[in-house]
């Protein structure tokens with residue numbers, strides 16, 4: 146059995162990662178780690194019949210025996226964190242002693258959120274369709290080597306100096322570039338100090354704690370947020386998020402690249418996307434509407450409707466290879482129940498070769514070519530054994546394996562933890 150498992154979305158996010166984590170967490174998992182992104186994520190779980198959405202906390206936290214970590218690669222909004230901890234406490238009790246946040250995490254400050262939203266509202270800049278949570282702007286400061294990190298909260302003079310420098314910069318942009326109000330330095334400083342006190346019980350040394358668990362041969366899940374096509378480096382730039390998903394575990398959690406011994410890639414049986422950016426297999430017809438309605442495709446963080454389309458086998462195969470995926474989890478196959486025909490894109494018509502296209506991920510103008518498979522009327526919803534699937538659904542799964550080049554080891558047939566077919570334990 147594997148000890149360091151990476152779980153990664155292979156599309157544009159919302160593949161059903163939260164549900165899959167929840168299922169895996171039942172399987173002798175000892176620890177779970179978030180290592181990139183922030184509260185732009187929205188991971189939905191159905192716990193005892195109730196819908197729960199996690200944004201910043203690892204989704205495995207709802208299992209009481211699992212030790213949870215937020216690694217240095219995550220950008221942390223303390224407002225969002227406390228609101229989530231307080232909500233979770235109502236159901237899960239006190240999380241102190243069970244949640245460790247790296248003191249090296251960069252913070253998302255209110256000025257990051259404000260600038261993200263002002264830019265998105267501006268008519269002069271490329272609209273990305275961000276979640277407006279200050280993710281990209283906080284990562285800009287991280288890469289620019291001027292972040293306020295969690296550790297800085299506990300050195301008052303350094304904190305004051307950093308906030309002063311930051312507001313000199315941001316307030317000038319707010320007023321001069323956007324005609325917006327300034328942020329008050331004293332209020333922000335006091336807010337940071339108050340939050341620092343509340344945060345103290347959770348701050349710790351994530352590298353050391355994970356290493357200790359590894360030395361004890363514990364089973365650890367690295368929970369990727371977003372999806373590979375939103376990767377800052379390998380995704381559909383500039384319509385991406387601002388973190389590295391592929392390969393991000395090393396820098397984001399503080400473990401060696403060779404520690405990960407199994408990568409499970411998550412893909413929906415179709416595709417969705419929130420926000421702007423290319424989406425070759427997007428559907429604008431009644432099938433698109435059917436997928437959106439049947440799949441309940443509304444953003445878990447922003448409530449925006451998700452764009453829907455067929456499964457893109459080309460992108461799936463590429464992201465599977467780039468991410469070193471060993472096995473796939475195919476989610477939401479039940480959403481295809483009742484469709485007469487089911488399609489998978491297997492090539493693009495374009496003046497450029499696929500190799501050229503994926504180098505830049507400039508896939509705006511391609512025309513998808515499809516493989517058409519027979520649909521099925523016999524429902525897959527709620528099925529827990531592969532043998533109980535109808536033949537056409539089985540053929541669909543086998544085609545996904547053929548196209549991606551890796552086995553489908555799990556199939557999700559509904560939103561609940563138990564609506565799952567496990568073909569291989571990991």
Ligand code: GDP
Nearest residue numbers: 159160161162163188189445477557558559560
């Ligand atoms: P995440 O961001 O990858 O964790 O995914 P989201 O939670 O944003 O979106 C996935 C949505 O699909 C949620 O509403 C889940 O409850 C739901 N879901 C997950 N797996 C399945 C499935 O197999 N079938 C159906 N019908 N819904 C699912």
Ligand code: IMO
Nearest residue numbers: 158159185186187274275276370371386419420
């Ligand atoms: P989970 O973890 C889907 C998208 C946004 C936008 C782009 C950049 O639930 O799968 P950002 O706020 O990150 O700067 O926005 O990335 N995006 C997501 N789309 N699921 C997510 O997370 C996403 N996180 C960011 O919609 O297009």
Ligand code: MG
Nearest residue numbers: 159187188445
């Ligand atoms: Mg989501």
